[in-house]
Amino acid sequence: MFKEFREFALRGNMVDLAIGVIIGGAFGGLVNSIVADLLMPVIAVITGGIDFTNLYVQLTGVPVVNDLDDARKAGATIAYGNFVTLAINFLIIAFVLFLVVKAMNRMKNAAEPPVEAPPEVPADVALLAEIRDLLRQKQG
Numbered sequence: 001m002f003k004e005f006r007e008f009a010l011r012g013n014m015v016d017l018a019i020g021v022i023i024g025g026a027f028g029g030l031v032n033s034i035v036a037d038l039l040m041p042v043i044a045v046i047t048g049g050i051d052f053t054n055l056y057v058q059l060t061g062v063p064v065v066n067d068l069d070d071a072r073k074a075g076a077t078i079a080y081g082n083f084v085t086l087a088i089n090f091l092i093i094a095f096v097l098f099l100v101v102k103a104m105n106r107m108k109n110a111a112e113p114p115v116e117a118p119p120e121v122p123a124d125v126a127l128l129a130e131i132r133d134l135l136r137q138k139q140g
Contacts, residue, residue: 035088053068053081054067054068054081056071056080056081057077057078058077059077060075060076
């Protein structure tokens, strides 16, 4: 049983998947940092200092102007600012993955030599082959 498990766990696809998950986790942290530390401050300057993470709509209870945590304690709250941040994260990740896949496809296509078409058979050779085939049919 241990041997079967070892063969399963060390199969190439499993190791590739594990590496992908680890790199994906690190990539997610990197993208979160890019969004939180680089893009959102620029967007905040463009939009006049709006902090997207604290944007919300208070549905019930007393309107709270302090922050999102106080608004959630006061009643039903739609925290759409966090959604905006996560949507920006998603778009950045999707775009970067698109670029990575596009680059890998380009490298893959460059590595594969183009398939050459077989050379065209001259007309006289084709005619001789046809005559040969007809003679074989008459004999056999």
